[in-house]
Amino acid sequence: MIPLIGYTDRLSGRPGDTIEFKVSSCLAAPYHARLVRIICADPNPAGPGLIEAPVDSDINRAYPSRRQPFYPGSYASVAVADLFHSVDSFTLVANIWPTLPGGGVPQGIISCRNPANGNGVDFYLDGDGGCGVSMATSDGRNATVDSGQPLNARHWYRVWASFDRRSATLSVGHVALHNRRDTTCRRVEITPATAAALAQVERVVIAARNGDGDDAAKHAVHSHFNGKIEAPAILNQCLDETQMEWHGERAPPSDAATVLAHWDFSRGISSTRIEDTGPGKHHGELVNLPARAMTGSNWDGREMCWRHAPAQYGAIHFHDDDIYDFGWQTDFRFTIPDDFPSGVYAVRLQCADDDDNHGDAIPFFVCPPKGKRSAKLCVLVSTFTYTVYGNHARPDFTPAWLARMAAWQAYPWNPAQHREYGLSTYNTHGDHSGICHASHRRPLLTLRPGYLTFCEGADSDSGLRHFQADSHLLAWLEQNDIAYDIITDQELHDDGVAAIAGYQAVTTGTHPEYHTARTLDALHAYRAQGGHFIYLGGNGFYWRVALHPEPGVGGAIEIRRAEGGIRAWAAEPGEYYQAFDGAYGGLWRRNNRAPQQLAGVGFSAQGTFLGSYYRRHPETFTNQEIAWIFEGIDEEIIGDFGLSGGGAAGFELDRVDTHLGSPHDLHLLASSENHADTFVLVPEEHLTHLTTLPGAPPADLIRADMVYQVNAHGGRLFATGSITFCGSLLHNGGDNNVSRLLLNVVAAFTR
Numbered sequence: 116m117i118p119l120i121g122y123t124d125r126l127s128g129r130p131g132d133t134i135e136f137k138v139s140s141c142l143a144a145p146y147h148a149r150l151v152r153i154i155c156a157d158p159n160p161a162g163p164g165l166i167e168a169p170v171d172s173d174i175n176r177a178y179p180s181r182r183q184p185f186y187p188g189s190y191a192s193v194a195v196a197d198l199f200h201s202v203d204s205f206t207l208v209a210n211i212w213p214t215l216p217g218g219g220v221p222q223g224i225i226s227c228r229n230p231a232n233g234n235g236v237d238f239y240l241d242g243d244g245g246c247g248v249s250m251a252t253s254d255g256r257n258a259t260v261d262s263g264q265p266l267n268a269r270h271w272y273r274v275w276a277s278f279d280r281r282s283a284t285l286s287v288g289h290v291a292l293h294n295r296r297d298t299t300c301r302r303v304e305i306t307p308a309t310a311a312a313l314a315q316v317e318r319v320v321i322a323a324r325n326g327d328g329d330d331a332a333k334h335a336v337h338s339h340f341n342g343k344i345e346a347p348a349i350l351n352q353c354l355d356e357t358q359m360e361w362h363g364e365r366a367p368p369s370d371a372a373t374v375l376a377h378w379d380f381s382r383g384i385s386s387t388r389i390e391d392t393g394p395g396k397h398h399g400e401l402v403n404l405p406a407r408a409m410t411g412s413n414w415d416g417r418e419m420c421w422r423h424a425p426a427q428y429g430a431i432h433f434h435d436d437d438i439y440d441f442g443w444q445t446d447f448r449f450t451i452p453d454d455f456p457s458g459v460y461a462v463r464l465q466c467a468d469d470d471d472n473h474g475d476a477i478p479f480f481v482c483p484p485k486g487k488r489s490a491k492l493c494v495l496v497s498t499f500t501y502t503v504y505g506n507h508a509r510p511d512f513t514p515a516w517l518a519r520m521a522a523w524q525a526y527p528w529n530p531a532q533h534r535e536y537g538l539s540t541y542n543t544h545g546d547h548s549g550i551c552h553a554s555h556r557r558p559l560l561t562l563r564p565g566y567l568t569f570c571e572g573a574d575s576d577s578g579l580r581h582f583q584a585d586s587h588l589l590a591w592l593e594q595n596d597i598a599y600d601i602i603t604d605q606e607l608h609d610d611g612v613a614a615i616a617g618y619q620a621v622t623t624g625t626h627p628e629y630h631t632a633r634t635l636d637a638l639h640a641y642r643a644q645g646g647h648f649i650y651l652g653g654n655g656f657y658w659r660v661a662l663h664p665e666p667g668v669g670g671a672i673e674i675r676r677a678e679g680g681i682r683a684w685a686a687e688p689g690e691y692y693q694a695f696d697g698a699y700g701g702l703w704r705r706n707n708r709a710p711q712q713l714a715g716v717g718f719s720a721q722g723t724f725l726g727s728y729y730r731r732h733p734e735t736f737t738n739q740e741i742a743w744i745f746e747g748i749d750e751e752i753i754g755d756f757g758l759s760g761g762g763a764a765g766f767e768l769d770r771v772d773t774h775l776g777s778p779h780d781l782h783l784l785a786s787s788e789n790h791a792d793t794f795v796l797v798p799e800e801h802l803t804h805l806t807t808l809p810g811a812p813p814a815d816l817i818r819a820d821m822v823y824q825v826n827a828h829g830g831r832l833f834a835t836g837s838i839t840f841c842g843s844l845l846h847n848g849g850d851n852n853v854s855r856l857l858l859n860v861v862a863a864f865t866r
Contacts, residue, residue, distance in 0.1 A: 116535075117528050118142055119180075119464055120475050120558045122441070125669070126498050127480040127603040133450045134479055136462060137443035140180035146466040146474075148447065149175045153459040153478060155590035156564040158525040159577040162758045162845055163590055165565055170460065174449050180466065183444065185557070186403075187537065188339035189437035190223075190323035191378070191389050193399030198375055199227070199313035204353040205375075206277040207238045207248075209321075210292065210412045212343035212430065214546035216244030216266045222340040222435075223324035224274065225347055229315045230325050230335050233257075236313065237324055238276040238287075239338065240266065248276035248287040250305070258305040260287050267291075268342075271412040278310055279353035290359050292412050300356040319397075321347050321378065321389075322405070322433040336402075339435035341546045345411045346429060348377040348393075381429035384408050384421060384694050385664055389431075404439040404552045404663075404671060406432040408694035410687065419689055422697045434544040438537035439671060440556040457483045457600040459496075459589060461564060473527050476564050478582065483600045485610070490598035491865040493618040494588070497627040498555075499604040499634070499660060501581050502672055505559040506530040507539040509568070516570035526565040533560065540674050541683040549684030553672040569724045577758040577842065578724065584759060584841060585624035588651065591844040591854065597861060608633045608662065612640040620864035622649035625841050626767075629660045629674070635703070638713055647831040647864040651857075653819065653838035654681075654718045654767035656710040659703050661695035675700025679799040681721055704775065704799065712776030715824055716769035716836040720817040722794030726762025726839040728755035729785035729821055741782050741823055743863065744833075747855050753785055753821075754853045759842025763853050768794075768819040769836035772809060778824050787819040787837065833860045 121138035128134055140146050154166035199205075207225045215222075219242040228235035234251045241247035244265030250258050266272055271292040278285050288300030318325065322344055326335035351373045376393040383390055384407045391397040408421040411430040421428035449462070458481055465474040480496055483489050512531035520527055530538060536558050540550045560566065562582050569578030579587075592599050602621075606614045608631050615621050621641060627650075635656065642648055658680070663671040676682045677691035680702045693700045703709065710717035731751050735741055754763025764787030771777045796813040807813055819836035826832070843853040 116141055117533060118469055118473070119146055119466055121446070121464060121477050122556065122558045123477055123479055124556065126555050127482060127605055128451050129482045130451045130453045130455055130484050133448050135445040135448050136477060137183070137441070138178070138446040138464060139183035139443060140466060141182050142180050142466045142468040144466055144468040145177040145179050146464050147177050149463050150449070151461055151463055153461050153564055153586065154593050156583040156586035157577050157579055157758065158523040158565040159575070159758060160523060161575040162577060166590060167564070172449065174447050174462065178446050183441070185438070185441040185443070186336070187438045188323060188336065188435045189401065189403040189405035189433045190336055190339060191321040191399045191401050193319040193321070193389070193391070193397050194317065195319050195376070195397050196317050198319070198349070198395060198397055199316055202310050202313055202351050202375070203280045204278055204351070205310060205313070206275055206350040206352065206354045207236070208273065208275040208350065208354070209347035210271060210273050210345040212269060212271050212412070213240060213244070213266050214268055214342040214548065216240055216268055217242065221247070221324070221338045223320065223322060223338045224340060224344065225349070226320040226324040227313060227316045228325040229317065232315070235316045236276070236278070239324060240340070246274050246276070246287045246289050248285060250278060250285055252305055253309040253311070258285055258303060260285050260301055260303040262287050262289060262299050262301055264299045273359050275354065275359060277353040277355070280310060286355065288356050290356065298356055321399070340433045341435055343409055343430040343432045345380060346377065349375045351375050379429060380407070380431050381411070381425040384425065384428065385697065387665060387668060401431070403437040405434065405437055406551055406694070408690065408692060410689040414689055416689065420692045420697070420699070422692070432548065434546065434548070436537070436545050438557060439552065439554050451481055455481055457481050457489060459586070459601065471527070478562055478564065480601050480603050482602055482606055486613070488600060488617050490600045491619040492597060492599045492861065493602050493615050493621045494599050495607065495615070495621055495623050495627065496585070496601055496603040497581070497624055497629070499629045499631070499672060500626055501562050502555045502559070502670070503540050503553045503629045503660065503674060504581055505539050505553055505555060505561055506536055507541045507561055508534055516567070519570045520567055524565070525567050526560070526563045528560050530560050536560065543684050549676060549686065551674055553674070555670045572724060573761060575758065576760060579759060579842070580838070581626060584626070587758065587841040587844055588624055591841070591849060594849050595858060604630070604634055607637050612637040612644070615641050615646070616644065618646065620647040620649060620861065623652055623655060625652045625838050627652055627655040628657045629672070630656055630703070631660055631662060632698070635708060635713065642713070642826060642830045642832070643828055645828040645830045648714070649860065649864065650714040650834035651840055653769050653836055654721070655769070656703055656713055657718055659698065659700055659706055661693045661698060663695050677701030677705065679705060681797055702799065709775040710769065711772055714769070714834045715777050715781050715822045715832055716771055716820050716834050717775055718767065718797055719770040719800065720768045720794050720796055722766065722791055724760045724766050725791050725793070726757055726760030726765025726842070727787050727790050728762050729753040729764050729787050729819070731785045732783055734782070735784055741784060744784065744823060744856060744859050746859050748852045750852055753856065754840070754843045756846045756851065757839060757843030757853070758845065759839035763840045763843040764819040764837040765839035767838045768817065769834070770816065770818050770820045771822060774809065778826070780824060782823045783820060784823055785821040790817055831864055833864070
């Protein structure tokens with residue numbers, strides 16, 4: 116475990132808002148907290164280094180250390196105080212699509228046990244991947260029976276466990292829904308036998324098992340299921356294998372048995388609630404956000420949108436490593452004072468007992484009061500992108516990186532070595548399905564001052580992305596005494612264009628990749644109102660995401676990696692529509708909202724973390740309408756230097772494409788060239804191995820375009836089309852042509 120670490124309940128706030136800090140310390144001595152303002156989060160000694168300013172606050176004091184546990188794994192929990200009263204015989208039944216059967220680890224399907232004494236029944240996949248059931252007998256023993264036949268991964272089965280009081284037999288079995296000959300059932304006689312112990316059961320757990328002893332708390336749940344579960348039901352009659360043959364239904368017909376409970380997962384798909392259609396209405400709650408809007412056993416491919424055929428999307432995909440909210444208790448709170456300046460802040464934690472003196476730093480973002488502006492320039496902070504990438508365990512991480520981290524006194528922890536804190540949507544679950552939910556309600560190692568994304572390349576290469584790379588822009592603004600306010604994606608989503616209206620210019624950071632429909636609407640509206648927009652990144656406005664609609668599930672973001680795009684994993688067929696809002700997921704380009712429509716340029720190519728340079732177009736030397744952008748710059752080559760990959764045009768590149776929405780009155784200022792042979796065209800631009808969608812050779816499409824435009828409303832646009840552009844701003848102490856160029860743009864846009 117990391118000895119001292121924490122998180123906040125929210126990433127941003129305005130004066131008057133309270134931010135809660137939740138800390139876990141494995142150390143014996145108290146830890147100390149101190150508030151700082153973050154100016155630069157890059158520990159590279161070749162650059163400005165970490166720059167922070169202390170801030171006086173009442174929270175700057177010591178707090179007692181305590182270790183706070185967390186419990187990954189998703190499941191459903193149902194309170195059922197009266198469900199089993201007067202039950203004599205019963206059947207537990209569900210349709211399942213296991214993804215990791217076997218492996219020596221049991222996986223709960225339906226657990227009806229009393230945590231206080233262990234009485235009740237557990238229905239599960241055993242360690243060999245077959246069905247098993249365990250039931251407490253009337254003399255205090257546990258009777259068990261298993262099917263003896265393992266299930267195949269990624270196949271649909273109807274599975275059941277039943278008890279017949281008259282014959283005193285406990286049975287378990289399965290039938291493959293797409294191969295009826297694959298049926299098995301095994302029975303065991305248990306004496307003495309009674310179902311009376313079930314009357315004491317107060318909670319049913321689906322997709323995990325209730326524990327024993329002092330197990331009423333959440334942490335008692337264990338043996339989590341991996342895969343999809345559909346239509347779990349409890350019947351007050353014993354059914355055998357001949358009665359499991361109902362076709363085209365997700366639950367037994369009403370005349371097959373009396374249904375005590377039947378949870379229909381096709382209802383309330385956008386919620387964390389599961390609905391019981393049985394007579395007792397024993398509704399339940401989902402824990403740790405398993406994936407909904409999943410295709411069920413009866414999905415026939417005729418509908419791709421779950422809203423159009425919800426009955427075919429009655430499955431939930433559970434994982435033993437799902438995590439949403441760690442649920443830690445609050446150690447201290449910070450209420451943002453009324454006169455607190457907008458900016459990026461962090462609370463640094465340190466403990467004298469930490470021999471390595473690592474500590475932690477938990478960032479948060481302070482926006483101005485709602486409806487007020489303290490500067491002409493607004494910096495839009497990409498907190499949705501930060502969260503979606505949160506705890507990305509890179510596959511190319513090696514222990515050799517630790518040497519550079521130590522030499523630079525960088526942030527010492529990496530998700531590749533600490534996967535227990537939950538991974539990012541750029542990773543996969545243990546069953547190799549894609550992680551489609553992200554949350555900041557847990558420690559995000561990647562969101563720390565001094566965190567290094569890459570530790571390769573030249574010694575002068577900072578290897579930064581996201582929060583740390585964006586701090587190059589903040590440090591440059593501070594160095595040049597340019598006042599700015601902070602607005603994050605969350606305020607833009609919540610308040611719409613009102614969050615940024617009134618600013619003369621809005622600038623992005625290096626990588627504003629993930630957006631909701633509301634944030635895109637707000638930016639388009641800002642431009643339509645004549646606002647000046649600066650896009651300083653690459654691969655921006657690329658993926659569509661959704662926020663969970665329930666107020667109690669704050670900070671949860673959903674991504675479906677549908678057809679096309681540079682993808683760390685691919686969504687399953689039929690699972691391209693988001694559960695949170697029912698919208699088609701994937702690329703904004705597939706939703707007819709390509710980045711070119713907003714920023715003039717859009718994602719075209721990607722390579723290793725290397726930067727090249729731009730070459731100015733001849734018009735920039737002669738056309739007075741745009742020559743001012745390069746005032747004080749005589750060079751034709753722009754940005755052949757920098758802390759990010761060694762050049763201003765690198766890693767991920769955006770280009771002009773009028774077919775995708777680049778305005779026809781756009782001025783092409785400069786284009787990059789001479790990229791390494793590791794750069795490739797993005798998949799959505801390919802038609803075959805020989806042809807591209809634009810019709811040009813792939814090599815011609817591997818470039819970043821720098822553009823300028825004035826729209827019909829007087830709103831100006833400046834875009835760089837490169838992730839590494841801001842990494843060149845601080846080269847040579849800020850005395851360089853990239854810095855000069857951006858100074859010209861910001862001065863004109865805020866004049």
